[in-house]
Amino acid sequence: MSEAATRKTIAGPSPQSRPRKKSALHRLWKQMDVQLMVWPGILLIFVFSYIPMYGVLTAFMDYNIFTAHRIFENPWVGFKHFEAFFDAPNFWQIMRNTVVISLLKFVIGFPAPIILALMLNEVRHMVFKRVVQTITYLPHFMSWVIVGGLVMSLLSADNGSVNILLKGVGAIDEPINFLSIKDYFWTILISTNVWKEIGFSSIVYLAAIAGVDQHMYEAADIDGASKFKQIYLITLPSIMPVIIIFMVLAMGNLLNAGFEDILIIAENPLLRPVADVIDVYVYRIGLQNQKYSFAVAVGLFKAVISVGLLTMANYLARRAGSSLW
């Protein structure tokens, strides 16, 4: 009797560990609904981002496409493809374009949706607000091919709407061939990007603004703060954590100067000195000409720099008080 009782106590898990173990499984079960949502994502990332990752090794080989996935049959060549990229005649041009275009996109494209969200927040006419919101976020759902076609026909020298308008107003005598002039390209590219994405990106900021405690505005009103002061002193600080998180994420994308947009809008070879960025170059030289190892090497180079930038941004963000990790 007493023996059985002792056994029971011994066999039973110690009171310290049992509840913790149980709660871990239990917690997992209790979160089953949320877990089910996460797993497909993890699975997708694992299958499509981690498993194929061994392919980066081809950057150090002369990859022959007929070997397919048996990549180790290819000869190792060390840094040959990296050197070829660094020695390419337009290497510095490409690097400059990549950095400048992505910086411009960041400096102009990042704050634009925040400003739009702040402006929309002050609109009191609900119907107008909804209409503006819908119209601004629609372009996000169009593919670059459509947007590019639109830009090209708008800016075309032959019967382009912009030229017709400028001529009608009397601003110019002869149509301007906007898409063949280097000086205009960055402006056209960045404004098209902002136009396409501004509405959709502003949604998250609008949501954050909606969460700001209304009492603070009431208090500010009573204290006599102007609208601008309220935005500056209440709205912005309240949504700052969201802004910082998105900024860190955007920094990780810094070297992604864009691909489809540039490929489509910069059709004219004349624009290549200002439009060729790493991704476009990889596409044209690496993929179109089937130099896969070269393309992988350049892509890997870009990824390494991107990781560096992201780490740096996160370090800065951590000092500001909210970081990714």
Added chain:
Amino acid sequence: MNINIQFLKGVNAMRKRKPLLLIVSAVLLLTTVLAACSNSNTNNSQESPSPSSASATPGNTGGDTKPVSDTWVFGSEPLEFSLYFHYGWVDYKGMDDYPATKWLKENKQLNITPIQANGSHSEKMTTMISGNMLPDVIWGNRFDADIDRLYEAGQLVAFDEYLEKYPNLLKWAGKEKLDLLRSPDGKLYKFPNWYTNSSTNTAGYAINKKIYRELGSPKLETLDDLYAYLVKVKEKYGDQVIPFETDRAEDGQGVAILYTAFKEGALYDSLGKQLLAVPNGDKLTSVFTDPTFRESQKFVNKLYREKLMTQDAFTQTDDMVLEKLMTGRVAVYASANVTDKANKAHLELSKTNPEDGYFVTWPFHKAGLDKNKIHPGGNDRLGWNVAVITKAAKDPEKIFAFLDWYTSPEGMNLQFFGPEGKNWKGFDENGYPIFTEQADPAEIAQIQTDNLDIMLVGNAAYIDPAKISFEKTLPEEKKNWQAKYQSEVTWPSGVDITEYKNLTPPADSELGTTQQHVENLFLQVFAETTQAKSEADIDKILDQAEKDAQSYGYNKLLEWRTEQWQEKRKILGLE
């Protein structure tokens, strides 16, 4: 803080509706998994090489007569294979989409299944190679690096043992042309399209009849005439009309055609990426230092600056060009294939007024030159495309037998004039079809247009004279616009450039890299000089380009090309 509270509220709300959420997320998960599965399934069924020949289509074995020898007779048994066009701008759609294949399906037990690139052929080819899902037959550019790569990997079927058994290719193309097509191992893997010894040039200039008439039909022979005419067009029509339409200048087209007007014997292909050189005696020399190129680019630049030519030349798409031509907003149109788009536009414009439309004029020349030595385009005796049979094909011999039949007079007449009976019946003493009383030129033109994309192994050596013999039976006003101007203007003004073709080094060699850099440089310089601010800039740009090109190793490339060129001249017996 506020955001966090909001979020927690949301989570609480979720907890309350747990069963529903659980179901929704389970469905989501399932969908993801199923999507992945179904995707791979469709891929398999679409891309795996289809089982060819006998087993594929059961029943309907019309041919009771088994061939006595081991030569397979096309049509005696069902034949099925898959076909892929290695191009971004055209896909094979299916048997029912072209009159010729429709007839073959109903009468010859043929079934060709399509594999389509849908605009991204490089990517498609990569996927097929790496997934080991090659189509049975690939139709593509003769010089395509992918096709050469397939050869190097031993993925292609050699035709040599079939050549004697199925004699049409050998008979019509001839041994010498097939020798030029042979791969480095001495075997023949490529079935040529549009091979012929006579000119097939279709490059040149088309003039808008209405505008020409309204401007008093001036003489249009020299470049000075052309310039004066363009100025008049601009004065009279302003922005409404493009005086000189160049088509897509990125591909050379109208801009490169003007180059040929400045020197007797100048080659359109000198500005093409496969040559990018100017023949000088027995050497190929730099295009950047070529005085003719400088002169012509200065002329082009003048046209550009004075808004006499397309301002969008380097950005416009094919559709935009066609739209301008179709609406009659072009005064002079120059293109490497002028009889294509101008023909479509002519048919459209002449519908409303038979006096309107376009005519093709004899190529312009710089004053003082012999107009008969100006060649806006060239012809390659080997034609354009090639068809190759891959090792994925179960029965390559039968496929070859079909291609050989398709290139024979019987096959060519089907593609050009429809099946025997309606438009033609029997052959004359020269082997050309005898046209019947009911032969309808409009219907024949339609048949040719509809079949154009499926003319895989065109036998120009046979069909061009046949076309002419048909045109001769027609009264002037019923003559086919395209055939008329091809035989009267573009063919006679072309030049044989077979010797300059395929001078491309392997893409992954050092010369291949040079070629790529020089090619990119040229394209950029071509656009820059066209759109330069002043004439003086052009020399500066080209001098700099020559320096850059030399630093990439352009000279070595030229030496290599010269060597290859001389070898080809020997094969062709030109030495």
